[in-house]
Amino acid sequence: MIDDFAKKYLHSDLREIREAVLWKLDGLGEYDIRRPLTSTGTNLLGLVKHLSILESRYFGEVFDRPFPEPLPRWDDAGEHGADMWATEHETRGEVVDRYRRAWEHSDATITALAIDSPGHVPWWPRPDVKLFNILVHMLTETSRHAGHADILREQLDASTGTTAKYAAPQHDATFWEAQCAKIERAAKAAVTGQACARPPVG
Numbered sequence: 001m002i003d004d005f006a007k008k009y010l011h012s013d014l015r016e017i018r019e020a021v022l023w024k025l026d027g028l029g030e031y032d033i034r035r036p037l038t039s040t041g042t043n044l045l046g047l048v049k050h051l052s053i054l055e056s057r058y059f060g061e062v063f064d065r066p067f068p069e070p071l072p073r074w075d076d077a078g079e080h081g082a083d084m085w086a087t088e089h090e091t092r093g094e095v096v097d098r099y100r101r102a103w104e105h106s107d108a109t110i111t112a113l114a115i116d117s118p119g120h121v122p123w124w125p126r127p128d129v130k131l132f133n134i135l136v137h138m139l140t141e142t143s144r145h146a147g148h149a150d151i152l153r154e155q156l157d158a159s160t161g162t163t164a165k166y167a168a169p170q171h172d173a174t175f176w177e178a179q180c181a182k183i184e185r186a187a188k189a190a191v192t193g194q195a196c197a198r199p200p201v202g
Contacts, residue, residue, distance in 0.1 A: 003116065007114075014135065023162075024150065028156065041084065047084075051102075052095070052098045052101075052102045053083045055105075056071055057071065058106075059138070063109055063113060065105075069098070115131050
């Protein structure tokens with residue numbers, strides 16, 4: 001009974017957070033979903049592409065249920081990092097549709113297997129796993145990248161939240177300037193307070 005509950009609970013959360021990742025693309029133009037927004041090149045469409053490959057592999061070959069489409073190899077040095085951005089030849093629709101097809105493949109694996117079904121992750125230090133391990137791993141990975149996507153989207157138009165239903169209310173630039181100034185004052189005061197609290201040397 002608890003195994004069925006755990007599988008259903010984890011799977012439900014994974015489904016919700018997948019949708020949150022895709023929602024971060026809504027309303028943005030091609031340039032904004034593709035352009036690097038951090039010093040390491042992190043971008044919104046690249047996160048979707050990356051997650052589609054992760055799901056395909058972890059719920060595919062790990063359980064001897066390979067995803068039916070070609071995927072870049074983990075061990076191909078020439079492909080290193082290629083899953084984190086979309087080329088000019090890859091359309092938004094292609095990347096998003098591949099992610100959705102990965103969901104369908106993953107969901108079929110999750111539905112077909114018991115939560116304690118064995119799998120093998122050759123690139124992990126402890127490669128013998130259960131479906132439970134992979135569900136937790138992919139929920140963690142997807143949540144982590146959803147958080148990245150939230151911050152990237154906030155940089156673009158100050159939009160935050162997990163779905164349109166729970167989107168943070170929009171404020172004007174004056175509000176955010178005042179909010180940032182308040183936080184900046186607190187940060188500086190904390191540093192000054194620590195300096196004053198240090199015991200004298202000698």
